[in-house]
Amino acid sequence: MQRLRLAFPGRHLLVDIDDGRLPEHTxxxxxxxxxxxxxxxxxxxxxxxxxxAALLA
Known part of the structure; x- marks a missing residue:
């Protein structure tokens, strides 16, 4: 997974970029x-x- 940092005036946003694969099973x-x-x-x-529910009614 890659992390992308987007910079806006007065703000920074971190976005994780997934490559579409399922996470590794642990x-x-x-x-x-x-x-x-x-x-x-x-x-x-x-x-x-x-x-x-029908039987209980």
Missing amino acids: EGSVGVRESLALLERNISRNHPRPEL
Whole structure:
């Protein structure tokens, strides 16, 4: 990743430029699979599945 410094009168802005590749997987990092599983658990915790909601109604 490259960092670009843009200078404006009275201000400086640092911008990270990504080359489009996925970040390197490291121990303890969260990948797509883990992120989707967490999202599904969070959604299902607050919104029951439609077929279960019909049974409870």
